Amino acid sequence: MQPTPVPLDQVDLADLDVFEGNRAWGMFDTLRREAPVHWNEEHDGGSGFWSITRYDDIQAVDKDPESFTSMKFTNLEEPPEEFQDTRRSILETDGPRHQALRKLLMRDFSAAQLRRYEDFLRGLAKATVDNALQQEEFDFVDSIAADYPMAVLVRLLDTPPEKTPQLISWGNEIVGFSDPEYARVLVNSEEAKAYRHLPFSSPVSQEIYDYGRQLRAERLGGTADDLVSKLVNRIPEDGIPLSDQDFDNYFLLLVVAGNETTRQAMSHSMKALIDNPEQLTWFLEHPEKAQVAVEELIRWASPVYHFRRTATRDVELHGRQIKEGDKVVMWFASGNRDESKFADPYTLDLSRFPNDHITFGKGPHTCMGANLARLEIKILFETLLPRLESIEQAGEITRVRSNFVNGIKKFPVRVRAKQV
Amino acid sequence: MSEGSTISGTRTTVREHEGDLVVESAEVVAEDVVVLTLVDPDGDSLPPWTPGAHVDLILTEDLIRQYSLCGDPSDSRTIRVAVLRSPDSRGGSALVHDRLRTGATVRVRGPRNHFPLIASPRYIFIGGGIGITPILPMIAEAEASRADWQLYYGGRSRASMAFLDELTRYGDRVTLVPQDELGLLDLTTILGDPRADTLVYCCGPEPLLAAVEERCATDWPVAALHLERFAAKVSQAPAGGERSFELVLAGSGLTLTVPPDKSVFQVIEEAGVSVLGSCHEGICGTCEQVVLDGEVDHRDSVLSESERAANDAMMVCVSRCSSDRLTLDL
Numbered sequence: 001m002q003p004t005p006v007p008l009d010q011v012d013l014a015d016l017d018v019f020e021g022n023r024a025w026g027m028f029d030t031l032r033r034e035a036p037v038h039w040n041e042e043h044d045g046g047s048g049f050w051s052i053t054r055y056d057d058i059q060a061v062d063k064d065p066e067s068f069t070s071m072k073f074t075n076l077e078e079p080p081e082e083f084q085d086t087r088r089s090i091l092e093t094d095g096p097r098h099q100a101l102r103k104l105l106m107r108d109f110s111a112a113q114l115r116r117y118e119d120f121l122r123g124l125a126k127a128t129v130d131n132a133l134q135q136e137e138f139d140f141v142d143s144i145a146a147d148y149p150m151a152v153l154v155r156l157l158d159t160p161p162e163k164t165p166q167l168i169s170w171g172n173e174i175v176g177f178s179d180p181e182y183a184r185v186l187v188n189s190e191e192a193k194a195y196r197h198l199p200f201s202s203p204v205s206q207e208i209y210d211y212g213r214q215l216r217a218e219r220l221g222g223t224a225d226d227l228v229s230k231l232v233n234r235i236p237e238d239g240i241p242l243s244d245q246d247f248d249n250y251f252l253l254l255v256v257a258g259n260e261t262t263r264q265a266m267s268h269s270m271k272a273l274i275d276n277p278e279q280l281t282w283f284l285e286h287p288e289k290a291q292v293a294v295e296e297l298i299r300w301a302s303p304v305y306h307f308r309r310t311a312t313r314d315v316e317l318h319g320r321q322i323k324e325g326d327k328v329v330m331w332f333a334s335g336n337r338d339e340s341k342f343a344d345p346y347t348l349d350l351s352r353f354p355n356d357h358i359t360f361g362k363g364p365h366t367c368m369g370a371n372l373a374r375l376e377i378k379i380l381f382e383t384l385l386p387r388l389e390s391i392e393q394a395g396e397i398t399r400v401r402s403n404f405v406n407g408i409k410k411f412p413v414r415v416r417a418k419q420v
Numbered sequence: 421m422s423e424g425s426t427i428s429g430t431r432t433t434v435r436e437h438e439g440d441l442v443v444e445s446a447e448v449v450a451e452d453v454v455v456l457t458l459v460d461p462d463g464d465s466l467p468p469w470t471p472g473a474h475v476d477l478i479l480t481e482d483l484i485r486q487y488s489l490c491g492d493p494s495d496s497r498t499i500r501v502a503v504l505r506s507p508d509s510r511g512g513s514a515l516v517h518d519r520l521r522t523g524a525t526v527r528v529r530g531p532r533n534h535f536p537l538i539a540s541p542r543y544i545f546i547g548g549g550i551g552i553t554p555i556l557p558m559i560a561e562a563e564a565s566r567a568d569w570q571l572y573y574g575g576r577s578r579a580s581m582a583f584l585d586e587l588t589r590y591g592d593r594v595t596l597v598p599q600d601e602l603g604l605l606d607l608t609t610i611l612g613d614p615r616a617d618t619l620v621y622c623c624g625p626e627p628l629l630a631a632v633e634e635r636c637a638t639d640w641p642v643a644a645l646h647l648e649r650f651a652a653k654v655s656q657a658p659a660g661g662e663r664s665f666e667l668v669l670a671g672s673g674l675t676l677t678v679p680p681d682k683s684v685f686q687v688i689e690e691a692g693v694s695v696l697g698s699c700h701e702g703i704c705g706t707c708e709q710v711v712l713d714g715e716v717d718h719r720d721s722v723l724s725e726s727e728r729a730a731n732d733a734m735m736v737c738v739s740r741c742s743s744d745r746l747t748l749d750l
Contacts, residue, residue: 063699066467066532096536099703099721100643106722110708111696112733112749237724238538239619239643291694313467354689356697366704371696 089249158226212251268301548624
């Protein structure tokens with residue numbers, strides 16, 4: 001459904017109330033039409049940022065790391081200079097080192113490599129669905145969307161199953177860094193200042209580091225084919241081994257990025273299918289088109305609202321003067337609703353093809369786990385939907401208080417399972 | 421310089437610096453080698469660059485040539501390129517020599533860097549002929565970072581070798597090898613001591629690059645060697661232009677044709693087969709496909725030399741096929 005446009009003078013993408021209330025879309029629409037390069041003040045001490053909201057502009061910024069660097073960090077938070085290097089992961093690295101570190105695991109996430117997990121994923125999806133469908137009412141996030149991607153990650157990292165709940169709660173806390181329900185320490189709070197040396201200024205990061213170090217010690221020198229073993233035993237192509245910090249932050253990224261966003265994409269997809277029952281029917285009637293359908297679900301979901309870059313030079317864009325050092329925010333979610341790129345962007349059309357959405361970013365920092373997320377989502381819905389006689393929303397949805405992750409916290413559903 | 425340009429022909433839009441610069445000086449520094457110093461007409465700063473970077477000189481609409489920057493990266497007022505008048509020139513270098521005199525204007529795009537200098541305690545630099553150009557700012561940086569380095573610079577004759585005067589200040593770190601006096605560069609000795617702490621950077625004519633590659637392949641660490649091929653990387657289309665080839669999608673039962681002006685990715689997508697991609701520049705790895713048959717012409721930055729040689733996977737957004745038929749497991 002087309003959102004209500006928000007007048008330009010009321011647009012504020014730093015206001016987390018907007019996102020908690022799911023009201024960003026009307027602001028994105030206004031910005032794309034009236035102010036494609038728009039200055040947004042911040043209210044928590046941040047220096048403000050430029051919002052980039054059109055698809056083509058987002059893509060151009062994301063593909064031009066020489067002008068728009070990731071080295072100055074990629075969320076709105078501005079970590080102090082002295083802590084940037086200790087917190088730096090591949091997300092905040094550019095150039096040859098970035099490519100060398102990325103390539104350590106990049107091909108392990110290729111569609112061809114992931115095929116070997118397909119049977120495992122089908123088994124896992126079936127077990128997850130079997131378990132959820134024992135009840136007629138359940139929370140979709142808790143019972144399906146949270147556990148399933150995490151279980152995949154546990155398989156890829158080969159961590160013991162009893163560690164799974166801990167990994168889920170770590171993921172929640174880290175990505176929900178601006179949501180008081182998730183985060184023990186809110187980013188940009190007074191208390192967080194003690195943790196500014198850690199990613200997301202979160203004490204949880206240290207716990208994840210510690211666990212990663214333990215796994216590294218166990219697997220160094222081994223030949224197992226889990227991601228941790230590969231990470232600790234491979235040499236980057238630039239010949240420079242992973243430092244302790246490189247490893248810490250790489251591991252943390254795998255734990256966090258590997259599950260939270262996929263979960264959100266699944267929840268949004270389920271919500272979209274409930275709201276568009278004819279599309280749910282289309283999915284069931286076109287099993288051969290599942291991959292095409294999943295692309296539309298991913299466009300629709302846009303689980304990551306934005307990533308940030310920093311201008312390395314003065315740039316004029318659409319008549320606005322971006323100055324060297326300014327924060328430049330690429331609103332991926334807005335790009336996915338750009339009417340110049342997607343016909344009827346607010347219509348869920350599972351047959352949309354081609355569908356070159358920008359959910360995973362574009363350019364050198366394109367999401368490394370994109371193909372895994374796609375496969376997980378496809379297999380989940382291929383498993384779940386044929387089992388349902390009906391599914392409906394059974395209460396209010398609550399959202400993560402964040403302008404980074406477009407997240408659903410509570411999503412009660414009522415189902416009638418088909419009799420087998 | 422103004423910002424904003426679109427490189428058409430692919431779905432890629434890259435915002436790069438592009439603008440007209442003025443030739444502040446054009447100086448012949450060796451036989452058939454002219455050094456152009458370029459400045460912004462309004463005296464504005466030029467975009468920053470790092471050693472190994474190059475720019476496109478847009479000489480005419482369809483005559484675009486890449487030249488390495490060989491000046492000082494800390495000088496934001498000027499950039500400098502050295503251009504050899506190539507006997508087998510397709511017109512680019514001759515046009516530079518004949519028309520780009522002091523005061524002339526030339527359109528410049530970039531800089532960009534596909535040949536970056538990676539930090540290392542030790543380097544061996546090998547320059548052949550005009551291939552010295554990207555090496556010049558590299559040795560300056562190596563010197564500034566107090567790395568231990570050696571440059572071996574070969575050319576036909578002293579008179580043909582540019583920048584000899586600028587190299588004297590480095591003393592015995594630089595070994596000059598004019599072919600008419602000393603023969604070819606002795607790669608057996610130069611590369612005779614493979615070390616894990618040393619990176620090798622080489623730029624020069626194809627036979628030199630091939631010889632260095634061969635030397636390094638046997639006993640140097642895989643990641644030690646960094647090469648720049650003239651006119652490679654950016655425009656990897658063969659001299660005669662792209663050729664078309666047959667594309668078989670084994671899983672879909674389709675036989676298609678990839679014409680010269682379309683990528684494998686585009687042809688697959690236009691056939692209605694779902695293929696996933698993202699960067700469309702051969703860097704993100706998303707569109708990798710399994711190759712069942714055909715000789716892949718790899719043009720991505722994802723696969724290593726050995727992965728390329730395996731010929732079992734390719735990035736369909738940029739890579740093509742050098743045989744007549746390519747079969748994918750799709």
